[in-house]
Amino acid sequence: MKRIGVLTSGGDAPGMNAAIRAVVRKGYYHNLEVFGIYHGYSGLINGEIKQLDLGSVGDIIHRGGTMLYTARSEEFKTPEGQKKAIEQLNKYGIEGLVVIGGDGSFRGAQKLAQQGILTVGVPGTIDNDIPATDFTIGFDTAVNTVINAIDKIRDTATSHERTYIIEVMGRNAGDIALWSGLADGAESIIIPEAYYEMDEIIERLKHGHSRGKKHSIIIVAEGVGSGIEFGNQIKQKTGFETRVTVLGHIQRGGSPTAFDRVLASRLGAEAVELLLKNQSGKMVGIKNNQIISLGIDEALMQKHTVDLSLYQLASILAI
Template sequence: MKRIGVLTSGGDSPGMNAAIRSVVRKAIYHDIEAYGIYYGYNGLIDGNIEKLELGSVGDIIHLGGTMLYTARSEDFKTLEGQKKAIEQLEKFGIDGLVVIGGDGSFQGAQKLVEHGYPAVGVPGTIDNDISGTDFTIGFDTALNTVIDAIDKIRDTATSHERTYVVEVMGRDAGDIALWSGLADGAETILIPEEDYDMNEVVERLKRGHDRGKKHSIIIVAEGVGSGFDIGNEIKEKANLETRVTVLGHIQRGGRPTATDRVLASRLGAKAVELLLNGEEGKMVGIEENKLTSHRIEDAISRKHTIDKEMYKLSKELSI
């Protein structure tokens, strides 16, 4: 293997730059040329590719976002688009590709593998919803962003004696809601993996109010429904003054935490090692703080599961 390419795809996540840096420098350390592919699979199809040197990835480890930019590609979902992408890789003499992203990005990498092209996936998504790894790049940073916001919301909730509903990201996965809710002592956490009874939510709020509790925080993952709809329902049924905050894309930005920088560096380097060892068609991950690898095909076919013991604990502690 003489040349390795790297791209970021789908939603950006803090730590992607650290992963890019790791892939490039690990490749160069092994006397392999590194090529950056800009704008994800769209850039791959268009040939938006350039050689990266050590200095190209200098001073980016601490930056959020991705220096390679990212985009979602409808063209790459077609056979014609996939063939164009491989033609570009062959044109530039790129022998293997590292794809940094989430489930959709991994599906793209799997298509390349099925066409006989070596590709390895690195899990980068704030949702932490990839099977085969305990944590994905960006989750810890997003989690700390949410916790910081909830801490501030709690200050004003206390001052005005209000109930606050905070909607966080997580269309199909509730990890951000669960972890932030447990870390911030939320009274109720609503996640897409678990059904909920609004009457039970209201009763818990009323019990707290009756014992003198002046404010409450409810965390809602976006996959459950609109925070505003849930807030209105709580206001009507509990007769409590309720405010709603939707954190939105603030959760994707910001400088990555030390945890995400180290995780990204480890996973990026491991991805290069897999390509060098001929282990294409795999994703890298971390399980019990040890680097692991699984077939991309298995990772995208298995559904990420929530930690039900943690969810149970959150309910026990919010009595």
């Protein structure tokens, strides 16, 4: 193998640049030429491909977003689009491809692998919703961003003696809500993976109020529903002054944490190792702090879960 490519696809996540850097420098360590593919699968179809040297990835490990940019591509989902993508890889002599992204990006990598392209997926998404890995690149940074926001909101909630509903991202996964809620002592955490009773949440708020609690924080994962709707229900049933904050895309940006930088570096380097061993249709991940690899097919057949013991602990500590 002489040439490999790397692209980022789907939603951006802090740490993607660290993963790109690892792929490029690990590749050059093994005397490979590394090509950056800009704007994801869309850019692959359109031939937005440029060779990267060691200097290309200098001074990016601490930057959020992705230097290769990202985009979604409906065309790539078609056989015709995939054919164009493979033609571009062949044109540039790219023999192996590292795809950094979420489950949609992995399905694209799967399609290329099925057609003979050596492809390895690196999980990069703030949602932490890729099965078979404990953590995805960007999740830790997103949680810390949410915690920072909650700390500020709590100051205002205390000053005005209000109940605050904070809606966080995560698509259909509750990881961001669960981890940030536990870390910041939220009174209630509402996630798709755990059943909840609105009456129980109301009772918890009233109980806290009766013992002199001046404010409350409730975290709602976007996969459950609208934070605004939850806020309206709570205000109607309690009469408490209630405010809603939807954190939105602030959770995607920012300088990656040390954890995400190290994780991205380890996963990016391992992806290159797999290509050098002619392995394809694989993803890399982390389990019990050990880097692992398995088939993308096998990974995506699994169901994403959260650690419900954390959910139970958060409920106990919020008494």
